[in-house]
Amino acid sequence: MVIRVTExxxxxxxxxxxxxxxxxxxxxxxxxxxxxLITKPSDSPTGTMTAMLLRSDMRAxxxxxxxxxxxKNWLNTxxxxxxxxxxxxxxxxxxMLQGMSAGAGGSDxxxxxxxxxIDQVRDAMIGLANTKYIDRPIFGGTTEGSSAYDATGTYVGxxxxxxxxxAEGTKLRVDAGGEQVFxxxxxxxxxxxxxxxxxxxxxPSKLQDDLDRLDTAMNTIRTAQxxxxxxxxxxxxxxxxxxxxxxxxxxxxxxxxxIDLPKTITDMTLQQTAYQAALGATAKVIQPSLMDFLR
Amino acid sequence: xxxxxxxxxxALSSLRxxxxxxxxxxxxxxxxNTEGYSRQRTEMxxxxxxxxxxxxWAKQDPVGTGVNVGDITRIRDELLEARxxxxxxxxxxxxxxxxxxxSIQTVFKEPSDTGMQERLSSFWSDWQxxxxxxxxxxVRTKVLQQGGAVTTALNEAHTQLSTIWKSARSAAVSQxxxxxxAAAEIASLxxxxxxxxxxxxxxxxxxxxxxxxxQKLADLSGATAKVRETGAVDVSLFGSTLVSGTSSRSLAxxxxxxxxxxxxxxxxLTFSENGQPAVVTSGQLGSSLxxxxxxxxxxSKSLDDVAAKLVTTVNGIHAQGFDRNGDPGGPFFTGTxxxxxxxxxxxxxxxxxxGSADGRLDGGNADALGDLAVSGAGPDxxxxxxxxxxxxxxxxxxxxxxxxxxxxxxxxxxxESTSGVSLDEEMSNLLQYQRAYEAAAKLMSTIDQTLNxxxxxxGR
Numbered sequence: 001m002v003i004r005v006t007e008x009x010x011x012x013x014x015x016x017x018x019x020x021x022x023x024x025x026x027x028x029x030x031x032x033x034x035x036x037l038i039t040k041p042s043d044s045p046t047g048t049m050t051a052m053l054l055r056s057d058m059r060a061x062x063x064x065x066x067x068x069x070x071x072k073n074w075l076n077t078x079x080x081x082x083x084x085x086x087x088x089x090x091x092x093x094x095x096m097l098q099g100m101s102a103g104a105g106g107s108d109x110x111x112x113x114x115x116x117x118i119d120q121v122r123d124a125m126i127g128l129a130n131t132k133y134i135d136r137p138i139f140g141g142t143t144e145g146s147s148a149y150d151a152t153g154t155y156v157g158x159x160x161x162x163x164x165x166x167a168e169g170t171k172l173r174v175d176a177g178g179e180q181v182f183x184x185x186x187x188x189x190x191x192x193x194x195x196x197x198x199x200x201x202x203x204p205s206k207l208q209d210d211l212d213r214l215d216t217a218m219n220t221i222r223t224a225q226x227x228x229x230x231x232x233x234x235x236x237x238x239x240x241x242x243x244x245x246x247x248x249x250x251x252x253x254x255x256x257x258x259i260d261l262p263k264t265i266t267d268m269t270l271q272q273t274a275y276q277a278a279l280g281a282t283a284k285v286i287q288p289s290l291m292d293f294l295r
Numbered sequence: 296x297x298x299x300x301x302x303x304x305x306a307l308s309s310l311r312x313x314x315x316x317x318x319x320x321x322x323x324x325x326x327x328n329t330e331g332y333s334r335q336r337t338e339m340x341x342x343x344x345x346x347x348x349x350x351x352w353a354k355q356d357p358v359g360t361g362v363n364v365g366d367i368t369r370i371r372d373e374l375l376e377a378r379x380x381x382x383x384x385x386x387x388x389x390x391x392x393x394x395x396x397x398s399i400q401t402v403f404k405e406p407s408d409t410g411m412q413e414r415l416s417s418f419w420s421d422w423q424x425x426x427x428x429x430x431x432x433x434v435r436t437k438v439l440q441q442g443g444a445v446t447t448a449l450n451e452a453h454t455q456l457s458t459i460w461k462s463a464r465s466a467a468v469s470q471x472x473x474x475x476x477a478a479a480e481i482a483s484l485x486x487x488x489x490x491x492x493x494x495x496x497x498x499x500x501x502x503x504x505x506x507x508x509x510q511k512l513a514d515l516s517g518a519t520a521k522v523r524e525t526g527a528v529d530v531s532l533f534g535s536t537l538v539s540g541t542s543s544r545s546l547a548x549x550x551x552x553x554x555x556x557x558x559x560x561x562x563x564l565t566f567s568e569n570g571q572p573a574v575v576t577s578g579q580l581g582s583s584l585x586x587x588x589x590x591x592x593x594x595s596k597s598l599d600d601v602a603a604k605l606v607t608t609v610n611g612i613h614a615q616g617f618d619r620n621g622d623p624g625g626p627f628f629t630g631t632x633x634x635x636x637x638x639x640x641x642x643x644x645x646x647x648x649x650g651s652a653d654g655r656l657d658g659g660n661a662d663a664l665g666d667l668a669v670s671g672a673g674p675d676x677x678x679x680x681x682x683x684x685x686x687x688x689x690x691x692x693x694x695x696x697x698x699x700x701x702x703x704x705x706x707x708x709x710x711e712s713t714s715g716v717s718l719d720e721e722m723s724n725l726l727q728y729q730r731a732y733e734a735a736a737k738l739m740s741t742i743d744q745t746l747n748x749x750x751x752x753x754g755r
C-alpha cells in the first residue's frame with residue numbers, strides 16, 4: 001500500500017524533527033554554558049554517585065590536610081621550644097662545672113654568683129615550659145589553664161593528650177606531655193635545677209650527684225625532641241598525601257562531571273549544521289503543491 | 296427503449312453530482328489545517344436502468360439513467376483511532392511521570408557545590424575543626440550554624456516535596472473538571488448526532504468535534520470509546536461507563552489534601568452520583584494520582600530516613616561526650632523526620648566536643664563526630680542511596696517517555712495520513728469534477744441539438 005502523505009502529516013513530521021534537533025541543540029548548549037556533563041541525577045545515575053562520593057572524599061582530604069597543618073604547627077613549636085630548653089640546660093651544666101672546679105671559679109662568692117645565674121636560667125626555662133600555641137600551653141595536656149608549670153616549677157597541667165586525625169583512621173599525637181619531657185619527682189628538671197642552686201650555695205659535695213641527675217634530665221629532653229621530630233616528619237608526609245589525594249580526586253571529579261570541551265563544541269557545530277539542513281529541507285518540501293503548476 | 300428526454304435528466308444528475316463533489320472538495324480545502332478534521336468524500340453511485348427485481352411486462356432500459364449522490368462520508372479508521380487513543384493515554388501518563396521526576400530532581404540538586412551532600416560534608420568538617428580547637432567558641436558557633444544549615448536543607452526539601460504534591464493535587468482536580476466537562480459535552484454531541492442521523496441530515500462536523508473530545512478524554516484519563524449503531528459514542532474508563540449515549544457521569548477527587556495525610560487517606564477518584572470508586576491508571580490524571588500516592592511519598596519517606604539517620608547517629612555520639620562545663624552531652628538534634636528535624640541546642644557551651652568529663656580542652660568526641668564523614672553507615676550513605684534511586688528511576692521514566700512520544704507521533708502521523716486532507720489530492724479532485732461538469736454540460740447541449748434536429752428540422 002502506498003502511504004498517503006498529506007500536508008499536515010508532512011508539517012507534523014517536519015515539526016517533530018525540528019523539535020528533536022532543537023532539543024539536542026539546547027541540551028548541548030546547556031552543557032557548554034554550565035560546563036557540566038551532569039546537572040541532575042538522571043543525566044547519569046552512576047556518574048552522580050561517583051561525583052557525590054568524590055566530593056565528600058575531597059572534603060575529608062581537605063580537612064585532613066588542615067588537621068595535619070595544625071598538628072605540624074604544634075609539633076614545630078614544641079620542637080623549637082625543646083631546643084631552647086636543651087640549650088639552657090647545657091648552659092646550666094657549663095656553669096655547674098665551673099662552680100665545681102677548683103680555683104677562682106670554685107670560691108664561695110663565685111658559686112653564689114653562679115647559683116644566682118642558674119636561678120635566672122631556671123626561671124627562663126619555666127617560661128619556656130609554658131610556651132603556648134594558640135592560647136594553649138603546649139606541655140599542659142588538655143588543661144584549660146594558661147600555664148603548664150607554676151612559678152615554683154610544679155606541674156599544673158593534666159595527663160590528657162592532643163591528637164589530630166590526619167588520614168582515615170589515623171590519629172597522631174601532636175603534643176608532648178610536660179611530665180614526660182621534664183620528668184617527675186626528684187628527676188624533674190626544675191627540681192634538679194633548684195637543688196643545684198641550693199647545693200652550690202650550701203653543700204658543694206652533692207654537686208657530683210646533681211650533675212648525673214641533670215644529665216639524665218637532659219637525656220629525657222633529647223629523647224622527647226627526637227620523638228617530636230619523627231612525628232613532625234610523619235605528619236608532614238601525611239599532609240602531602242592528603243594534598244596529593246585531593247588533587248587526584250579533583251581530576252577524577254573533573255573527568256566524571258565536566259564536559260570534554262572540544263568534543264562538546266564539535267557536537268554543537270554538527271547539531272547546528274543538522275538543524276540548518278533540516279530547516280532548509282523543510283522549507284523546500286512544504287512549499288510546493290500542485291497549485292504551483294496549475295494555471 | 297428509454298424516453299426521449301431521459302438523456303437530459305441523466306446529464307442533470309451528473310451536473311448536480313459534480314457540483315456536490317466540488318462543494319465537498321471546497322470544504323476539505325477550507326479545513327486543511329483544522330485539527331481533528333477528517334477529510335470527506337462524496338459517495339456516488341450509478342443509477343441502473345434495470346431493476347434488480349425483474350417483473351413480467353416491465354419495460355427495462357438497457358442503459359443506466361445517471362448518477363446518484365449518496366452519503367458524504369468521513370474517512371476514518373476506527374481501529375487505528377482506538378490505538379491512537381490508547382497510546383495517547385499512555386504518552387500523557389509517561390510524560391506526566393517524567394515531569395514529576397524532573398521536579399523532584401530539582402529538590403535534590405546533586406551533584407553540586409550547594410546540595411545536601413556538600414552541607415553534610417561541611418558539617419563533619421566543622422566537627423574536625425572543633426576537635427582541633429575545642430576551646431574556641433567561634434568554632435563551636437560554626438558547628439551549630441552548620442548543623443542548622445543541614446536541618447534547614449532537610450526542612451526545605453520536605454517543604455518542596457509537599458509543594459510538588461500539592462500542585463499534583465490541584466492538577467488532578469482541574470483534570471477531573473476537564474474530564475467532567477468533556478464527558479457532558481460528548482453526551483450532548485451524541486444527542487445532536489443521533490437526531491441528525493434519524494433526520495437523514497449530515498453530522499460529519501459534529502462527529503469530528505465529538506471525536507476530538509474523546510481524544511482529549513483519552514489524553515486526560517486513558518478512556519476508551521466505542522461507536523454505536525445510532526452514531527453515538529460510548530466512553531468507558533477502565534471498565535466503568537463514563538458516557539453512555541446521551542447521558543454522562545462525573546468524577547470527583549477524594550482523599551488527602553496534603554502530603555502528610557496521604558498515607559492514612561490516599562487520594563482516590565469516585566463517581567459523584569453514587570460515590571463508587573473509579574479507576575484511572577493512564578493519562579494525565581493517572582500520572583497525577585501515581586505521583587501523589589506513590590512517587591512523591593516514596594522520596595519523602597527516603598528523606599525522612601536521612602533525617603532520622605542524622606538525628607540518631609549524631610545524637611548517639613554526642614551523648615557519649617561532655618560539653619564545655621563537663622556535663623554529659625545532651626541531644627544535638629531533635630525531631631524524627633525531615634519536617635521536624637531541628638537543632639536541640641543553641642548554647643555553644645552545650646556542644647559536647649570533649650571525650651572526658653572534667654571539662655578539659657579535649658576534642659575526642661568532636662573528632663569521633665567528624666569521622667562520620669567517611670563512615671560507611673552515616674546519613675551520607677542513606678542520602679546517596681536516595682539520590683541513586685532517584686537518578687535511576689528518573690532516567691528510566693525519561694527514556695520510557697521518549698520512546699512513547701515517538702510511538703505516539705508515528706501513530707499520529709499514520710492517522711493524519713488516513714484522515715488528513717491532501718491539497719494535491721483535492722486539486723486533482725477539483726479538476727476531475729470540473730471536467731466532469733463540463734462534460735455533463737456538453738452532453739446536455741448535445742442532446743439539445745439532437746432534439747433541435749428532430750423537432751425543428753424534421754419534415755421541412
